[in-house]
Amino acid sequence: MLKDKVIVITGASRGIGEAIARAAVDAGARVALASRKQADLDQVASSLPPDRAIAVACHTGKSGDVDAMFAKAIERFGRVDGLVNNAATNPYFGPLIDTPDAAIDKTFEVNHAVVNRGVRAVEGYEIRVWAHRHPDDPDRLKAMPIPAEIKAAFE
8 A cells, every 4th residue: 555655744853653664665655754852863764774764853733844755855866755744842841830831832733733734834845746737727826925935946
């Protein structure tokens, strides 16, 4: 099922994300490993077949990082077929009523916004591919804007 698919995996430098990456590669997929720390990603990537993995430092709470990470995955593998949103944070342990605003903001930025940013990047890529394959279809102009980094991967 994953043979020759390209999967982006966030939070892939350790734990569940690393295990998902290894399982995907074992099933025949190529993976784009994403996490904040390049050195940690490089360690995981170096233990995988070099033609099956790319390591890209990416703060999933930042749109520019997410778009650039997808562009690098597309540049390396030619496409993206799936996304595993595994990155998460929990900066505060204790009663919700005592949670500082900064911890709430951080949790939302990483745990919730990443879903929207990742899906937006995947959809933007898919729309760009569709528009490229259907250049004469007037409806292609109704597509949502594509991030510059993803557009550049096709130009």
